[in-house]
Amino acid sequence: MAYLRGEPRVWSVVRVPSVAEEDDRRVHRERNRMTNERTQHVNRIKGLCALHGIYDYEPLRSDRMQRLELLRTGDGRELPPRVRAEIRRELQRLELVLQMIKAIEKERNAIASGKAASSHPYANKIQGLVKIKSIGSEIATVLAGEVFYRRFDNRQQLGSYVGLTPSPFKSGAVNREQGISKAGNPKARTIMIELAWSWLRFQPDSPLSIWFRERVGSAKGRIRRITIVAVARKLLITLWRYLENGLVPEGAILKTK
Numbered sequence: 001m002a003y004l005r006g007e008p009r010v011w012s013v014v015r016v017p018s019v020a021e022e023d024d025r026r027v028h029r030e031r032n033r034m035t036n037e038r039t040q041h042v043n044r045i046k047g048l049c050a051l052h053g054i055y056d057y058e059p060l061r062s063d064r065m066q067r068l069e070l071l072r073t074g075d076g077r078e079l080p081p082r083v084r085a086e087i088r089r090e091l092q093r094l095e096l097v098l099q100m101i102k103a104i105e106k107e108r109n110a111i112a113s114g115k116a117a118s119s120h121p122y123a124n125k126i127q128g129l130v131k132i133k134s135i136g137s138e139i140a141t142v143l144a145g146e147v148f149y150r151r152f153d154n155r156q157q158l159g160s161y162v163g164l165t166p167s168p169f170k171s172g173a174v175n176r177e178q179g180i181s182k183a184g185n186p187k188a189r190t191i192m193i194e195l196a197w198s199w200l201r202f203q204p205d206s207p208l209s210i211w212f213r214e215r216v217g218s219a220k221g222r223i224r225r226i227t228i229v230a231v232a233r234k235l236l237i238t239l240w241r242y243l244e245n246g247l248v249p250e251g252a253i254l255k256t257k
Contacts, residue, residue: 015150024120025145027111028138031104032187034097041094048087052079064091105138112137122149125243132242133253134202139195146188147236148243155237162188164233180229189232196232206251208234 002010017025045059053074057067068087071079079087110116111123112130120126122144129140152158159165163184182189200209208231216227238249248254 017149021121021149024122027104027108028141028145029187031101031108031138034101034104038094038097038101041090041097045087045090045094048083048090052083059091059094064094108141109137112140125149128243129239131254132239132249133255134198135195139191139198142187142191143195143239146185146191148240152240155240158237158240159233160184162192162233162236164189164192164229164236192232192236193228196228196235199231199235200228203252206249206253208238208249208251 003013042059046057049055049057049071054071057071058064061067065088068084068091071084073079078084107116111120112126114123114127116123122141125144125148126137126140129135129143130137147158147162150161152161156165161184163182163186164180166180199206200212203209211234212227212231216224235249241247242249
């Protein structure tokens with residue numbers, strides 16, 4: 001009864017993803033875990049090298065195994081045998097992770113290009129997003145799977161879900177802003193901040209990019225970080241309208257292919 005009366009503070013309905021929808025999120029979520037694991041292996045290898053005065057070894061180079069045999073410590077000695085063996089095992093783990101990331105990205109790119117063998121519930125939204133310059137298949141997949149899989153009644157609901165809405169503090173004569181709420185989906189919020197910076201670079205003549213430059217100018221630091229959050233929120237709402245109503249973001253450049 002409270003819900004039907006329009007009292008969301010008393011009773012609100014949570015939109016639970018279906019089993020199929022949750023399963024289709026595995027693509028970008030698994031890739032995120034794999035890239036974190038890749039970073040761990042790379043840092044471990046570089047740390048072992050740094051212990052012996054080696055700072056120019058790059059584990060992600062294609063000739064990493066060959067270069068391992070040529071490594072010399074800072075004072076010209078060969079690496080101790082157990083350290084070399086440990087680095088070799090870390091490289092083997094790294095090789096496996098890189099292969100898995102490549103397989104996941106192949107599946108993701110097939111969905112984004114419309115060449116996937118199996119159906120995907122967010123395929124149309126992913127393919128619609130990648131048509132816009134500055135949005136790649138990874139950003140499109142994350143946004144479709146984390147945000148645009150569900151419906152929103154208005155832009156306030158959308159901003160709150162991602163955690164890009166302001167959180168004012170009012171007590172007596174005190175009235176100030178505490179920044180964004182950060183109460184929403186952290187994956188979506190992170191990817192939107194990344195997309196906002198990318199938008200400024202690849203859509204420099206769009207009204208949103210011009211709006212950012214007019215307010216920030218040559219300022220550095222905090223003012224840029226605050227304004228880019230505002231860009232991210234405006235851009236999120238614009239993309240939502242684009243997917244829901246087909247309204248291409250004003251001034252946006254579409255990809256030719």
